[in-house]
Structure formats: C-alpha cells, structure tokens
Amino acid sequence: MSGKRKRMSVLLDVKRRTLKRLDAGESIKQIAKELGVGGVTAGDWRRENAKIEKWSAGDLTPDDCLKNRRTMRESDYKKTSEVLFMWFSQQRSKGMPISGSMLQEKAIYFCQKMKEADNFSVSTEWLNRRKKKKKKGMEFAR
Numbered sequence: 001m002s003g004k005r006k007r008m009s010v011l012l013d014v015k016r017r018t019l020k021r022l023d024a025g026e027s028i029k030q031i032a033k034e035l036g037v038g039g040v041t042a043g044d045w046r047r048e049n050a051k052i053e054k055w056s057a058g059d060l061t062p063d064d065c066l067k068n069r070r071t072m073r074e075s076d077y078k079k080t081s082e083v084l085f086m087w088f089s090q091q092r093s094k095g096m097p098i099s100g101s102m103l104q105e106k107a108i109y110f111c112q113k114m115k116e117a118d119n120f121s122v123s124t125e126w127l128n129r130r131k132k133k134k135k136k137g138m139e140f141a142r
Contacts, residue, residue: 008037015045015052022046077120080111081130100127 018031022042032042045052084107091098104122111120 018045019049077116079114080116083110
C-alpha cells in the first residue's frame, strides 16, 4: 500500500501560467503530471480562475510578490495596513522623513483606534512585508 501523497504548495505565478496553458488547450492530466500535482488540484485552479486573476491583477500584490506567494489569504490587519499606508503617503507628500520606529508606533496607534486587535505588536518583519506589498511608495528614511 502506498503512503499518503505529500501536500504540494504551488506558487500563484505557476498557477496563473497553468491557467493560460489550460486556456490554450493543453490537458489537465498532462499539466498536473508535469507539475507533480493531482488532476483534481489543477481542476480546482481552473474553477478558482477568477480569484487567481484578481490576485494577479497587481492591485493586491505587485508582480514580484506573486513570484513567492503561494496562498490567496488577506492580512489579518488589513484596515490597519491601509490606514497606515494612507498616513505614510500623506506624510511623505509633505516631505516629512519617516523612520521605521515611527511607522511601528503609528501602526500600533491605528490598530488600537480601530479596535482591530487587542494584542497587536509590530515587528520589523511585519514592516518589511508591508513595504514589499506597497513597494511603489513605501520607502522611508533610516
């Protein structure tokens, strides 16, 4: 008896390219075998086509983020991230230098004001992820 097959986690960029191949007429079975996933998995991608395309549109994630992204899960602190980016953009348009620690303080402040979470803490990794997602405008003074 064979063991259970290992769960495959495929990059969104690969899923997007696979959907283009399926639209071009290649068979699900052939593509699934090539990628090392089940036929049902490739079929699921076809059914989630609209969702994958939405994530690939660029508004939610820049193209270089897609190359490393495997899931289509949104942030737990989406409102805080959006408000923080708006505040950051306003301050930068005024010519204000913004440090990472200032950004961390504001993130905590906005999260508490909006009551999005009780035990919210901002790590440098959290900040780095925000910068990656908002790559176009998230460069600040050190």
